[in-house]
């Protein structure tokens with residue numbers, strides 16, 4: 001089992017932010033996490049990474065029960081890509097060094113990487129279709145290129161779980177499709193980690209995302225196989241507006257119906 005959350009409740013300042021969340025991610029599954037602003041997605045992922053502790057409930061990630069395992073060790077097995085990371089990195093590092101910094105999940109690199117590590121980082125950039133960026137200065141890259149390099153950084157540790165937190169934010173249509181193509185390619189690799197993909201946009205839900213979780217006001221609104229969760233009636237009630245949901249080329253497209 002990759003993630004096993006049982007009846008998670010998280011209370012903060014007299015508010016229940018997460019309410020009775022049970023969620024199991026099994027090996028071989030890739031999940032999409034959808035929810036409006038403030039629905040609790042980040043809070044939930046903070047629980048999975050052990051950055052927040054639930055008020056009640058139990059958490060086990062990658063087979064390790066929280067409370068009995070060193071979370072620092074666990075975090076080495078989890079990759080987390082979010083745009084907030086971008087501000088923390090040294091923008092003057094090369095793309096290759098940013099990927100290499102994933103070895104220790106550090107900001108910058110503090111020792112000389114071995115030739116084997118450099119080759120591994122380069123191979124990761126190749127997988128992500130950006131080997132030509134290896135020597136480029138990170139801050140001169142486009143947003144789409146930066147996101148790919150950040151995914152590369154997360155892959156450097158060979159994580160078993162990779163969280164992609166709104167990776168397409170700020171990308172234009174073409175850059176978004178390029179990134180999504182790379183995520184599909186990654187999902188097809190034999191050693192691909194379990195993917196958790198956070199988004200506000202159903203059109204980003206690629207066929208590789210076998211399962212989806214809809215969070216609403218800190219509660220699970222629906223979860224299960226993506227094709228069963230993403231239906232027009234369910235999405236209409238989730239967003240509280242009449243929704244038309246189309247499926248074309250194995251992707252979902254959502255429009256708000258005119259009343």
Ligand SMILES: Nc1ncnc2c1ncn2[C@@H]1O[C@H](COP(=O)(O)OP(=O)(O)OP(=O)(O)O)[C@@H](O)[C@H]1O
Pocket residue numbers: 012013017035036037038039040041042043044
């Ligand atoms: N440390 C905290 N203390 C108090 N309230 C918090 C804390 N962290 C989150 N919250 C509140 O919990 C709710 C859920 O926040 P969270 O960031 O998990 O939502 P989200 O679904 O990730 O939103 P977004 O899509 O905007 O990123 C929000 O109302 C937020 O203000």
